[in-house]
Amino acid sequence: MPERSRAHEWTPITLLPLNGGPDPARLADSFLTPTSRFFVRNHGTIPIVDPDAFRLEISGMVRQPLRLSLDELTQRFPTVRRPALIQCAGFRRSELARVRAIPGELPWDEEPVSTAEWGGIRLADLLAAAMPDDAARHVAFEGCDDVEREGRRFGFGGSVTMEEAARHDVILAFEMNGEPLTAEHGWPLRAVVPNVIGARSVKWLTRIELRPTASENYFQRRAYKLVDRAGATTDAWEAAPAISTLPIxxxxxxxxxxxxxxxxxxxxxxxxxxxxxxxxxxxxxxxxxxxxxxxxxxxxxxxxxxxxxxxxxxxxxxxxxxxxxxxxxxxxxxxxxxxxxxxxxxxxxxxxxxxxxxxxxxx
Amino acid sequence: MPERSRAHEWTPITLLPLNGGPDPARLADSFLTPTSRFFVRNHGTIPIVDPDAFRLEISGMVRQPLRLSLDELTQRFPTVRRPALIQCAGFRRSELARVRAIPGELPWDEEPVSTAEWGGIRLADLLAAAMPDDAARHVAFEGCDDVEREGRRFGFGGSVTMEEAARHDVILAFEMNGEPLTAEHGWPLRAVVPNVIGARSVKWLTRIELRPTASENYFQRRAYKLVDRAGATTDAWEAAPAISTLPIxxxxxxxxxxxxxxxxxxxxxxxxxxxxxxxxxxxxxxxxxxxxxxxxxxxxxxxxxxxxxxxxxxxxxxxxxxxxxxxxxxxxxxxxxxxxxxxxxxxxxxxxxxxxxxxxxxx
CATH class of the missing domain: 2.60.40.650 (Immunoglobulin-like)
Known part of the structure; x- marks a missing residue:
């Protein structure tokens, strides 16, 4: 299952990290967005993953920590396929930036929304195998990409609540539109969490931690929050509630x-x-x-x-x-x-x- | 969950039984076929089902026979959703009829093929609960419609092998394209068996029997077989092998x-x-x-x-x-x-x- 490259049918906004999306007119061509048209929103490098060495770790508040190869994941749990939309929280940011400047963020118009068919295993099945403690409240995802923020390097991450994680439609995907995930879409494994901001659909997923509190990752604690003034302090960012459910x-x-x-x-x-x-x-x-x-x-x-x-x-x-x-x-x-x-x-x-x-x- | 009626976007070929399909040009409008455009192929009446009285029976070669209401079906087993194509074995029959007459069969052109998203429970999960005997080889479906053939009245039926039935993509559907099934598409329950002729995706499904041999139903034993001469005897029909897998x-x-x-x-x-x-x-x-x-x-x-x-x-x-x-x-x-x-x-x-x-x- 090698990583595959493929012609894009969209315009990059930035190349490193790779970000871009299609002409929205093309999204009307089909209900499911072809992989080559599906928007890409990355925050760091696209990691080169060795599929034989790859392991998914489930740790934290579980009675049965797990460390599973790709083969173990796919053989131990049933594969499901379902279509789901992913929308970046920054969708139509450009209109907000015309109200008042938003420096340092991508000037997305209407590109970052697409719908694909995802194939993978249910997060609920995997969690059942790990036997969560009753006190676990959050499921934190972490990728193996390389992001830099505030002078630190780390993998992109974020968390969902146990209630969100228990939903049958949350899957850990290794397929997109019937083919293996492409590198830029998170190969070999990404979370797909429907109905919430795309930031929780963590790509290149390698770690899942069950926790009493939300993820400590920068992208859960200090980004993807609504703060109403530019230049707010770190404390203000930490205090604000995380955004989650996509509005209409x-x-x-x-x-x-x-x-x-x-x-x-x-x-x-x-x-x-x-x-x-x-x-x-x-x-x-x-x-x-x-x-x-x-x-x-x-x-x-x-x-x-x-x-x-x-x-x-x-x-x-x-x-x-x-x-x-x-x-x-x-x-x-x-x-x-x-x-x-x-x-x-x-x-x-x-x-x-x-x-x-x-x-x-x-x- | 009442039965719903809906405007059709296709032309009937016969009204009783109801048969028809869309202009194939419209199928290009979307990967998933809207319910109003999805072809209808029936052999008898469209039954009026009381959802409160409805029961699905699983009997025959099982250690745990079951008799389940709609609520029990949906609460006891996880719901899955997946897209699947259904194609009638009579697709493009009209071209064969121009080679030599085929009396008594519908003159289908290219209408009877469509693809929808189906929601329901996995047949494999239901069979696991019924605990099949090791000697069971076939899973027979029967609907509660009213068909007449050779002077007898019965429900449409057909069977799949245990191997086919064990596949994760075979589901018992109560939803089509995100809405409850419509009456003409089998409400409240139909089998959806991908990759094989549509005749096995039995509508108004009420009985499942595990058997050592294929279904005795007329539509398994004496129709949906390839017999190369008109006016063949009943014995010739019985002896011919049943068709199953859709060709390219x-x-x-x-x-x-x-x-x-x-x-x-x-x-x-x-x-x-x-x-x-x-x-x-x-x-x-x-x-x-x-x-x-x-x-x-x-x-x-x-x-x-x-x-x-x-x-x-x-x-x-x-x-x-x-x-x-x-x-x-x-x-x-x-x-x-x-x-x-x-x-x-x-x-x-x-x-x-x-x-x-x-x-x-x-x-």
Whole structure:
């Protein structure tokens, strides 16, 4: 099972670490995002892993610590496959950065969200084999990449609660879209935690520790938190609660803003998703900058932990049209209109209305 | 969990029993087929099931016979979700019927193939709870629909071998594409057996019997067999081996034959699949009636038990072009060229090259 390279169908934002994502229009081509189009969000090196030497360690508050080779993992536990969306907490950070600067963070637009079919073993099965102590409350993941922050080098990490870890849809994946994981997507093993920020889907996973408290890793303790002022102290970062569940959000795949369109019927298409239990109940759009909201058509395909496709047909005359799209939860609450009140120092969790300016001209 | 009705996006072939399928062009819109587009192949009534009274019985060669309500099924066993293709053995029967008549069978073209995400419990988990005798060799399914054949009324049925039944991808589904099954797709419970003919994915499943021999059901013993002469005796039908594994096959979704196309670059798209291990290794196309074969591009998304998308771009001048498409197995063996040698009395298992006539005109 060697590491494989593959042509990318996206534009890098940075090369070291490797970060990038596809043109969102291409995400409308298929419900499952091909691996070559799936966004990549890394914080350090892409490690070169020797699959024969690789071991996954489960330690901490367990009665049966484990140290398992890839063969042991795949032979001892049943393989499951399921589609799941992964979204970076920095999705649409660029809109927040236009409210007020966010230095030192990637200027993501709408690239870092994708949905793939993951194959692997259930975290719940592995934890059952390790026999957690009753007092264990958190499951910490750590990768074997090489990240530097605040003068220290360490592997990227983060944690989920025992309740989140017990869910059947949390898997330790070695396959993506029916093929072995590629190096940049975490080969040979990554956590896939649906419904929460992508930072918990730790790549190149080598250590799992059961703990009474959340992970001590920088990316759990001092990043991926909502802090509302630039230059906040380390204490302020430590004190803030960690973000986790993905809020309801929307992507306009087609048409993209800036395209020249001909007058007449135009098909709108995109996705909406939410990490909240009831998922997406409705999607609405306006082609008049927030006036005259109309319902989009939701796909029947409504899988847990995935996005849901929406489409609409609209007749547009020549001119400029401000397209807005918002999704609603089952309780009727919708995405917020404006990114400004969502601003935070690292630019996470922007879920304001999706917007695109459509230029319609006959010539 | 009431039965739900839903608008269909396909054309019925017969209304009682209900049979029909979508325009194959629409299958290219998404990897997973929306429930409203998924073909329906029934042999009798669509039963009205009382979910509170419903029980699934597991009997025969088991040490622990079971009789389980829907709640017991879903609470006692973990829920899994996986995509799987279902293809009717009569797919492309119409081409065989043009070789020689096939009276009394549905004139299927390319409608009866679709891929959905199924949610349910693993058959393997249920069988483990029933503790099969070592001598059990077959798992027979029976539905509670009402079929009439040869003057008798009974529920549709069929069987798989113990080896097939032990596979992790065989599930008893109560969900389709994230929603409860609809009545016409087998609510409240259907078997979903990937890689074999759709006839084994028994709907309205109420009985599972472990047996030393295959099911005695008409649809296992006297249909879904390859018999090469019309009017064969019952003995000839009984003696023939049952068909099971889906052969390698191809669907051209776009463009469809008969469409008027403009000269210039044209995008071809479709799917290929095979129930054989190894799946689809390559897809080739010819726009010159079998001369100048060229490779199509295969999607990276290559999930077990599912179809694999292929695409190609070709530049076509005005005129008539005979498009042929064939898929290859990993051992290099390809679909057969011609349907004629595949003719059989009920018109099953046509997997000859896919064909479409493209009319290209500038006006």
């Amino acid at each position: 959000n929307t992507l306009i795949c087609r048409p993209r803003g800036g395209e020249r369109l001909c007058p007449g019927p135009i098909r709108l298409a995109g996705y909406a998703w939410s990490g909240e239990p009831g998922g997406v109940a409705a999607v609405e759009f306006s082609v008049r900058g927030g006036a005259g909201w109309r319902p989009a058509r939701l796909s029947e395909i409504n899988l847990p932990g995935c996005w849901r496709e929406w489409t609409a047909e609209v007749d547009l005359a020549s001119g400029r049209h401000d397209l807005l799209v918002r999704a609603l939860l089952p309780d009727g609450s919708a995405q917020p209109a404006d990114p400004a009140p969502l601003w935070n120092a690292r630019g996470y969790m922007n879920n304001s209305w999706a917007r695109a300016v459509l230029e319609v001209r006959a010539d | 096959n191809t669907l051209i979704c776009r463009p469809r034959g008969g469409e008027r196309l403009c000269p210039g670059p044209i995008r071809l798209a479709g799917y290929a699949w095979s129930g054989e291990p190894g799946g689809v290794a390559a897809v080739e196309f010819s726009v010159r009636g079998g001369a100048g074969w060229r490779p199509a591009r295969l999607s990276e998304i290559n999930l077990p038990g599912c179809w694999r998308e292929w695409t190609a771009e070709v530049d076509l001048a005005s005129g008539r072009h005979d498009l042929l498409v064939r898929a290859l197995l990993p051992d290099g063996s390809a679909q057969p060229a011609d349907p004629a040698p595949l003719w059989n009395a009920r018109g099953y298992m046509n997997n000859s090259w896919a064909r479409a006539v493209l009319e290209v005109r500038a006006d």
